[in-house]
Amino acid sequence: MRQRTLRPAPAPASVAQRRQQLLPNGVLGMLIFVITEAMLFAGMISGFLIVKANAPEWPPLGQPRLPAGETAFNTAALLASGASLFFANRAYKVWPNRARLPLLAALALGAVFVVFQGIEWVALIREGLTLTSSTHGAFFYLIVGTHALHAVAALVALGWSAWLLSQRRLRPGTLQAVSLFWYFVVGVWPILYFQVYLA
Amino acid sequence: MAETIATPGAHDDHGHEHHDEGWVKKYLFSTDHKIIAMQYMFTGMAMAVIGGFFAYAFRMQLAFPGMEVPLWGVVTSAEYNSLVTNHGTIMIFWVAMPVLIAAFGNYLIPLMCGVDDMVFPRLNRLSYQIFFVSAVVLIWSFFVEGGGFGGAWTAYPPLSAKAEYSLTPSGASLWLIAVALEFVAFLMGGINFVTTAMNSRAKGMGIYDIPMVVWMIVIASILFMASVGPLIAGAVMLFFDQQLGTAFFDPAQGGDPILWQHLFWFFGHPEVYVVLLPAMGIVADVICVMGRKKLFAYRTVLFTAIGTGVLSFTVWAHHQFIAGIDPRMAHVFTITTLLISIPIAEMCFCYIATLYGGSLTLNTPMLWALSFIATFLIGGVTGIFLGASGADIYFHDTYFVLAHFHYTFFPIAIIGTFAGFTFWFPKMFGRMMNETLGKIHFWGTIIPFNLIFLPLFVLGAAGQHRRIYNYDNFPELALPWMQDLRILATLSLIVMLGFQLVFFYNCYVSLRRGKKAPANPWNANTLEWLAPSPPPHGNFGDKLPEVYRGPYEYNHPDRSEDFWPQHVPN
Structure with a gap:
């Protein structure tokens, strides 16, 4: 038998949860949260740009250069993960089971990104770039670290979605909300990469 | 589209009003929006008592230097700094925000939108729990070694960044953690408020049928969430500077202390409107009901509020005119700052036009609402002097600034709250408040406040x-003569604080022996007055209301009664 249908959901506890006029509740709530997150990164980036603009030399003398080339590979993995999740969403609308493969691919590519970032951090710390070595190091770990925390949180949410999918309990609103957050994490990264690594 | 009538069984399954829960589950870990609203309300009031007591202690020191202050003792200079800092922090973050946005937002949004609860009730409960922890952390910070943080509520580095300057090695960090936790709590609350008001309104309630107070809380929540990000970024950086030895704000190692001021005030100035708008909304509802008139220019007020919110993101550097910013930049911020007085004045004019020709009932909520408009105007007009960079160079960091922002924040946080609290008290607790005691409390607060x-x-x-x-x-x-004025201010403060006892006594007496309130004691139109007083769990019972018109149809020519509730078909 085709497993197109979802298991019956527990009835929502309140009428508030059954009504929706603009967007599904989870998506609207996540959208508002993403606006806050965008402003958080905007604050960090503008602080970074101000300090960088006032510095006589950037990166400061004696500080290691960031591995822009290796991170480009990483960036590609992250973007591929976002694309894969996009296809998972499209497949889910047709037939929920078909979403499993692209969803797992998105999860794996996202994990590749996080793991390689970790390896890069270990190398940079060995080379002498730390939180206290300079404002360059401090801003690098602050901005990239904040992004990494977001990526880990989003991966946990994606893994949870994949588990719900395997149990046939994944609701469309849940997948959309989690995807929205992952699109944000993926979408903000090229900006961070350009500002912190390249520019 | 939304369904209006709850499917039969949905309520029975989940036992609205059928559960016999224990006291702890019902009042401490409830997901009911009304209980959470009351938790916010009473926590905010308890914090207001602490903040008021701090004001008493440092005002006594200013009026009678070196005196042993009753209930406190001699105020040392470190204690003085800590008292001033935490008075400001508490009154803004633990009184104005939880009471005006969280308490009224939680209480009013589901009731006024005609729905049984918030969209994310468990997120809502978590929001209050985090808020409670943040209050505990803040109070804890007063008792650690070195005492509470004393670097002013704006926490400018380098004073706040290094323990050898602030002399509060743990107090400063605990203060920062408390503020950060509080922001997380309001983030969750704000997501709920916006989602519920936008998604879960009663059938028929278009966007221009939403009561103004709900709109204002929604706009304030959006403003808060759009402005708080940079401050959280700054707070993390400041925490790293304090605890991990980074140098984000240390110019000796390549950092920039002015950066904090930008990150702080980018949030800090919209924050003024975050707390102002809900108070404006409460006043709008009170003057319409007590003036028996339709709100003058509903859409103008609404779009003005949205415009104020947008403009409030462009004025922050007027706090930094003497911090070394480029004078050309100061001109830009002078212009935007003077511009923002226009929409606020426009809203006040709309309110005055609403009052014009109305049949006013001068009861306690109405007195509070009218005094809000009067005192807030003084605060707004004195702000124009401070917004102009030339005059601000003289006035900066004087008591003129202090008096100005107390003339804005006191009407917002205290007068607005009392207007809303006395107005919705019958709905919240099912009893009418004592009018005589209410008026004594009103005059005993408003006269000393001006003095x-x-x-x-x-x-x-x-x-x-x-x-x-x-x-x-x-x-x-x-x-x-200067010392005499200081003594006058301090004595007036003591009188004002004393009159707050009348308020607490009034609450006690009214809750015990007040007249039972009917569902709609003020003959008001909005949906919360359809629910019983106090509303049960689930608010409206099994049949949720539908909406047929705007919220302010008072004295409509086609109708014999002077009000026309939103839920009545004809």
Whole structure:
């Protein structure tokens, strides 16, 4: 038998949860949260740009250069993960089971990104770039670290979605909300990469 | 589209009003929006008592330097700094925000939108729990070694960044953690408020049928969430500077102390409107009901509020005119700052036009609402002097600034709250408040309030600097007439705090022996007055209301009654 249908959901506890006029509740709530997150990164980036603009030399003398080339590979993995999740969403609308493969691919590519970032951090710390070595190091770990925390949180949410999918309990609103957050994490990264690594 | 009538069984399954829960589950870990609103309300009031007591302690020191203050003892200079800092922090973050946005937002949004609860009730409960922890962390910070943080509520580095300057090695970090936790709590609350008001309204309630107070809380929540990100970024950086030895704000190692001021005030100025707008909304509802008139220019007020919110993101550097910013930049911020007085004035004019020709009932909520408009106008007009960079260079960091922002924040946080609390008290608790005690409390608050802060305008114009612990050390600021004004302000404060006991007594008496409130004691139109007083769990029972018209149809010519509730078909 085709497993197109979802298991019956527990009835929502309140009428508030059954009504929706603009967007599904989870998506609207996540959208508002993403606006806050965008402003958080905007604050960090503008602080970074101000300090960088006032510095006589950037990166400061004696500080290691960031591995822009290796991170480009990483960036590609992250973007591929976002694309894969996009296809998972499209497949889910047709037939929920078909979403499993692209969803797992998105999860794996996202994990590749996080793991390689970790390896890069270990190398940079060995080379002498730390939180206290300079404002360059401090801003690098602050901005990239904040992004990494977001990526880990989003991966946990994606893994949870994949588990719900395997149990046939994944609701469309849940997948959309989690995807929205992952699109944000993926979408903000090229900006961070350009500002912190390249520019 | 939304369904209006709850499917039969949905309520029975989940036992609205059928559960016999224990006291702890019902009042401490409830997901009911009304209980959470009351938790926010009472926590906010308890914090207001602490903040008021702090004001009493440091005002006594200013009026009678070196005196042993009753209930406190001698105020040392470190204690003075900590008292001033935490008075400001508490009154803004633990009184104005939880009471005006979280308490009224939680209570009113589902009731006024005709729905049984918030969209994310468990997120809502978590929001209050985190808020409660944040209050505990803040109070804890007063008792650690070195005492509570004393670097002013704005926490400018380098004073706040290094323990050797602030002399509060753990107090400063705990203060920062408390503020950060509080922001997380309001983030969750704000997501709920916006989602519920936008997605879960009663059938038929278009966007221009939403009561103004709900709109204002929604706009304020959006403003908060759009502005708080940079401050959280700054707070993390400041915490790293304090605890991990980074140098984000240390110029000696390549950092920039002015950066904090930008990150702080980018949030800090919209924050003024975050707390102002809900108070404006409460006043709008009160004057319409008590004036028996339709709100003048509903859409103008709404779009003005949205415009104010947008404009409030462009004015922050007027706090930094003497911090070394480029004078050309200061001109830009002078212009935007003077511009923002226009929409606020417009809203006040709309309110006055609403009152014009109405049949006013001068009961306690209405007195509070009218006094809000009057006192807030004084705060707004004095702000124009501070917004102009030329005048601000003289007034900066004087008591003129202090009196100005107390003339804005006191009407917002205290007068607006009392207007809303006395207006919705019958709905919240099912009893009418005692009018006589309410009026005694009103006059006993509003007269001393003006006697506290009008003298401070004079002192500020005479050059009295803020952040001075004992004016005896500054002979030109310790003239007898100046000291007399300080004593007048302090004595007025004590009188005002004393009259708050009347309020608490009134609450006690009204809750015990007040007249039972009917569902709609004020003959008001909005949906919350359809629910019983107090509303049960689930608010409206099994049949949720539908909406047929706007919220302010008072004295409509086609109708014999002078009000026309939103839920009545004809």
